[in-house]
Amino acid sequence: MLLTTFAVLLASALAHEYPDCSSEPLSNNSVCDTSLSARERAQALIDAMTIQEKLNLTHNNSPGVPRLGLPTYNWWGEALHGVAAAPAIVMAAAFDDPLIYSIGEVISTEARAFSNANKSGLDYWTPNINPFRDPRWGRGQETPGEDTYVVKRYIENMVTALQGGPEPETYKIIATCKHYTAYDMEFWQGNTRYGYDAKVSAQDMAEYYMQPFQQCARDTKVGSIMCAYNSVNGVPSCANSYTIESVLRGHWNWTADENYITSDCTAIQNIYTDHHAFPDRQQTVAAALNSGVDIDCGYYNPTFLPSAYEQGLFEEATLDRSLLRLYTALVKSGYFNSAESQPWRSLGWSNVSTPESEDLALQIAEEGLVLLKNDGTLPLSLPSEGNLTVLLIGGWFNATSEMQGIYAGPARTLVSPWMALNNMSNINIETIQWYESPLIKANELQPDVIVWIDATHEGAEETADRNTIKWDLMQPDAVESVATTGIPTVVVHMGEQCDDSMFFSNANVSAVLWAGYPGMFGGQAIINTLFGEVAPAGRMPITQYPTNYVNEVAMTDMGLRPDSETGNPGRTYKWYDNATVEFGFGLHYTNFTAEIIAVETTSFDIAQLPHARRPLPLPSRRSSSTSSLEVNVTNTGNTTSDYVALAFVAGEYGPEPRPRKSLVAYQRLKGVESGASQTGALNITLGALARYDVSGNEILYPGSYRIQIDVPVLATWEFELTGAETVLDHWPQS
């Protein structure tokens, strides 16, 4: 169960050695002087370099400067999954912030162990936080789903844990938020990510595509950001002074000395080859550097920066600016400090794949499963005497590494559903594939229960989007035919998003469990859930769309709102109202009621709201009068279960069209026992209540607001804001 995927396409197998500040020549340089500031130390190193040496150092595979004792370094590391080996989409389904934080701690601990073994550096190109805009996206599984509020909570917890705490003095590792910006298409109908120009309105940009990066840069203070392959409104992301300088470094003040930007791999080359933005390669690399990109993952910088410099296409000071960011980042990670002075440098293989971290892998899988249908067949129970015969069908009943999804490292072990079932007592297992005459065999065997476990036929992956979100029809046909036997039939839907409506409408299908990519212990989590060892409480982090949705809107249409001209029916639960399964939906093995604890005030004057004055503090960092809404949740059934309290806001405020609703807070309550109640605290910020105008300004509007608990709604609380609309954040115009 290794932590990281070291992507091998471009990242050569450089050994990572720490620099030796105890010996010459490096010890002669003030970079080793721990009494200086990080910036001063980095500057001293740069001051000692020749221009030729500097020109070689903005490449992911840095050759270092042997003359100075600066070793080679590969800026490229991957750490999406970590120990849990469950892609973010399943982590998000758990709606459990503390668990995300715990997983981030394990990932960074294991990353340090790898670094100490000279297997990796100290910065990692994770997390992938582009919101999952379209169900066809090949990399959606890497992300925490479609909702920006969820994505921002994930960032706050994951990045902070990866980096060793909020604004750490020394970075545990440097996280990299990617891909900046409006990147969420791989290859669709001839449109390639390398040359795609995303046309995005200022409103959609501020309200949706930029929200995760605002969280990363402004609020969570991530160390590093990756610019994307695509252009945005005609300008390549890795040579885009508006998004990089005006928004990121200007408006969000992402200007710590160490804050550096890397390109996605080959993205600088793509500016020339695919975007055709400059007439030659020298102008291309100079434009990327001048616009503030500090690392080229690719070979363009080392190859063409020297001649670009000779041609006067950039100043040495601009190169120095990049190098200062890069080496300050390494200084602030303790790279130049002695091992003895840093606790993280003592981490080793005994800190990798510990029992505790493996428990987390199982826990996140169990928490992330979502029960979509149940006629009472689940949980399965064993007969009082004799064995239960289970017939397993489907391509993924013995899935192992498939459960990990993309960007996973090799796991110590992988437990498929079949393996987990094999470890149970009093079970007879029969298995067939869907094409092996399933109806004949189901009749011959007369199993007690049929469990069909499969993933969508068309695989999404990096570099490939999907063209359909429907199941390969032969497999549901097989399920439908075996279900006619009257034997209880359970469907476990793994892998990508697709339309399960035929299972919901078929009365012969007893239950449907969504499992996505549940990671190394995914099979154990599924069997534990089917047999009631754990009770499912995950919620859908994505909308499940009907099959025809993909014919209604082009993947290249970046618009969120319904558009009668283009036929775009709207995207995400906020703007689309015909979902097969709603975002946030999830059943339990029990029933819950929810009651909002009365709040005396139901009308607020915007002018009187704390901090609602100019100059406004940043809205999402404020407490507010609605920050402590409490909801009382009661388990009225017979099974102990977690419960995710979801709070959405809806109402009449701001101009039309208005979103159907917006998630503003959630909390996962643990182990609510039968008949017992727990109280959830839902922290609702003013920023979460704001909307965005056509210029991208974040605005608090007067009007009537309604907080809704759960999907479908179990409780509501209404309030109003009065007074004048107030701009919380003026969006910088391009």
Added chain:
Amino acid sequence: MLLTTFAVLLASALAHEYPDCSSEPLSNNSVCDTSLSARERAQALIDAMTIQEKLNLTHNNSPGVPRLGLPTYNWWGEALHGVAAAPAIVMAAAFDDPLIYSIGEVISTEARAFSNANKSGLDYWTPNINPFRDPRWGRGQETPGEDTYVVKRYIENMVTALQGGPEPETYKIIATCKHYTAYDMEFWQGNTRYGYDAKVSAQDMAEYYMQPFQQCARDTKVGSIMCAYNSVNGVPSCANSYTIESVLRGHWNWTADENYITSDCTAIQNIYTDHHAFPDRQQTVAAALNSGVDIDCGYYNPTFLPSAYEQGLFEEATLDRSLLRLYTALVKSGYFNSAESQPWRSLGWSNVSTPESEDLALQIAEEGLVLLKNDGTLPLSLPSEGNLTVLLIGGWFNATSEMQGIYAGPARTLVSPWMALNNMSNINIETIQWYESPLIKANELQPDVIVWIDATHEGAEETADRNTIKWDLMQPDAVESVATTGIPTVVVHMGEQCDDSMFFSNANVSAVLWAGYPGMFGGQAIINTLFGEVAPAGRMPITQYPTNYVNEVAMTDMGLRPDSETGNPGRTYKWYDNATVEFGFGLHYTNFTAEIIAVETTSFDIAQLPHARRPLPLPSRRSSSTSSLEVNVTNTGNTTSDYVALAFVAGEYGPEPRPRKSLVAYQRLKGVESGASQTGALNITLGALARYDVSGNEILYPGSYRIQIDVPVLATWEFELTGAETVLDHWPQS
């Protein structure tokens, strides 16, 4: 170097045992009486069966009838590549009919060795002969290209050799022409082959899509045919009485007792699940059986035929008709005869992967390479002293199994270009990948020659078509940048079709060699060609289209002719006039001249042409007055080389629009020495001169005809046909 790919998806690992006619119970049945006709023997077996037994026998995984001593049998076997392990697209590029025949003999010999070892049956689901209509098709590599004349020559040679000669008394193996019909799309922009309805005009059907099957059924007398997944003009191919009964068994008289039809795998299920052609599964299986499909590759027949029979949806006689075909086929393959009585039953592992058959694998690869550009850099020569330094770049320079393409079996050995180069003396090899700073390294190493070997980035495969035919732009960019060094740079284009125009227009690129999927010895063939051990003489079996072509015509547009309404610019060299590389193009290491040996008569009265009278014999089976056109070819250069004499017809005859030209004959001349001449005999049938009207009738038109030798044209001969237009073949209307 094994012959066959036993597809494992649906074909369970049944052991294949021959029936035992020497013992009871089978010896009691007249199927063992070799004095009876094959049909009588098969009928005797069927007469002994109960209806329940019969209902189980139309499944690819036949359970046999244990009570009668009839063993299990799997009708599914694959044998596309055979020993050569080169997909048909490269075989076709050789334009060498006798070599195709030799390869077919080896495949069937090895197939018999497998059958004798109880590893396979006696029938094989090969060849794939749908014409390669669109460059995006994922399975184009399996086929002999876009031109129906080439496809028909391939069928005549391959199928005849597989079956053991023309109309053999005993089949060596039973070949299966697939996929009937108009099947040439996998999955494109949401259109799946399982549910696709190909809309095809009668003209295109008769002129193009049906031509290969006419050759198989009417002329070459293939034993078996596979019906396809798709519908044709609204009717699923595996329940299509027009194509199966009216055309195939009616018009083409494909009615030998053993001529059976199998469905493609799951294709009968798809009639229900994807085409929605019948309201239930019983009516679906009955429709397939009633329309003349004899084997279901899938589970629908064994599962639903019994209840369909109970419902009276088909007659027992119809089932008997199918079984008679199937068991006559096995009788005619010697299945029920003693091993001692049949020479093929003595073949064993010593007949597999022989030195002679491996020589064929190398030969077909060498003959199939096509030289597209050469400024004199090729062939490479070794320096008189010292070593030649070769810098290899590109993803496929060490390709091994990739060279085999799809449907390949495991090879005894695989020789990549790098391996073959390693076996040479006086060569220094340097290798880098395109993303490893190629320009910097090329400058550092100063190689004598740079060879870039790669395949198109987007892979085509079964179940997936492509969306683009352009190279991933980063790789040509790398080639372009290294070529600026002035070091001779050679491009070897492997894999799928794509647009090489940027290499042709770049004066720094010295040479381009097309290698497709050259099979197990493909790397050896490439190196042998680059260094002049052999001289390239292959010709393009497909049009190379410009990048934008795929944006001009939808893959679902089945039309061949340009259409101003839809924007379809035309398909294949016959109707498209803006190719990057023309069908039939190919350079040599020498120069050739060609001269047509004068024919006295240049005007022919259609009424006086031999056999040009009603009732006409079948046109392609006739000799004609133009059957012996001779062309004298002279090698005017310094290198001994093969030469493919291609004869096209063009002219003014029949209604407009007229095809640009049509291939009517070819012959590969071997080893034409410097200064020497050879004479090619080009057999041109009247059928090859015919055209097709809008109803699909094959018509010989009066008008002026021009025979053109080669691409570009080296010689022409003009003649005219006079008199009235004459229908050679009346196409049956649906």
